Amino acid sequence: GAGVSQTPSNKVTEKGKYVELRCDPISGHTALYWYRQSLGQGPEFLIYFQGTGAADDSGLPNDRFFAVRPEGSVSTLKIQRTERGDSAVYLCASSPRLGGANVLTFGAGSRLTVL
Amino acid sequence: AQTVTQSQPEMSVQEAETVTLSCTYDTSESNYYLFWYKQPPSRQMILVIRQEAYKQQNATENRFSVNFQKAAKSFSLKISDSQLGDTAMYFCAFPRWDTDKLIFGTGTRLQVFP
Numbered sequence: 246g247a248g249v250s251q252t253p254s255n256k257v258t259e260k261g262k263y264v265e266l267r268c269d270p271i272s273g274h275t276a277l278y279w280y281r282q283s284l285g286q287g288p289e290f291l292i293y294f295q296g297t298g299a300a301d302d303s304g305l306p307n308d309r310f311f312a313v314r315p316e317g318s319v320s321t322l323k324i325q326r327t328e329r330g331d332s333a334v335y336l337c338a339s340s341p342r343l344g345g346a347n348v349l350t351f352g353a354g355s356r357l358t359v360l
Numbered sequence: 361a362q363t364v365t366q367s368q369p370e371m372s373v374q375e376a377e378t379v380t381l382s383c384t385y386d387t388s389e390s391n392y393y394l395f396w397y398k399q400p401p402s403r404q405m406i407l408v409i410r411q412e413a414y415k416q417q418n419a420t421e422n423r424f425s426v427n428f429q430k431a432a433k434s435f436s437l438k439i440s441d442s443q444l445g446d447t448a449m450y451f452c453a454f455p456r457w458d459t460d461k462l463i464f465g466t467g468t469r470l471q472v473f474p
Contacts, residue, residue, distance in 0.1 A: 287464030
């Protein structure tokens with residue numbers, strides 16, 4: 246697509262529920278990143294993929310968080326047993342390849358609210 | 361550890377005036393890139409400008425320019441002729457060279473007044 250698409254734009258859920266957040270990157274971009282942005286903070290790294298494999302998942306806060314990218318395109322961030330502290334905007338970004346020089350193209354984010 | 365610090369939580373400027381946003385960072389790397397991203401209320405982060413650390417010349421993109429001081433590890437953003445559309449959060453960021461993680465500062469909220 247023309248840009249990075251994230252769905253849903255907003256998600257409200259109850260504590261303990263399971264949620265999935267979807268990211269559709271720019272066509273042809275092999276690198277995909279997930280960030281979490283809490284209110285008033287800068288984005289914090291969660292995980293990034295090169296193709297289908299997670300190249301670095303060291304930012305995932307605990308084992309309730311998991312992300313997949315089975316065909317090297319669309320990615321899904323999965324959160325089990327949600328907690329109120331998980332409330333944040335989850336940003337997805339893609340780039341043509343890995344590398345510190347690359348400019349990331351971001352989506353508009355998915356705002357998750359856990360009641 | 362690599363860190364990014366933005367010491368100005370909020371800034372305001374009148375339309376057509378010039379404003380400078382500060383950023384300092386800490387790294388042991390000798391070669392790296394630095395970025396400024398803009399996040400308007402729509403939430404979508406947009407690249408404003410990029411600087412290569414091994415280049416002494418400061419990057420410029422239209423009304424946006426940087427003052428890069430490598431020895432001082434300072435990377436400030438200057439916005440000239442400010443426009444109402446410049447109202448947004450601005451984040452300084454740089455990637456870890458070995459892992460491709462982009463590290464962001466806490467941001468500066470810029471308000472442009474008519």
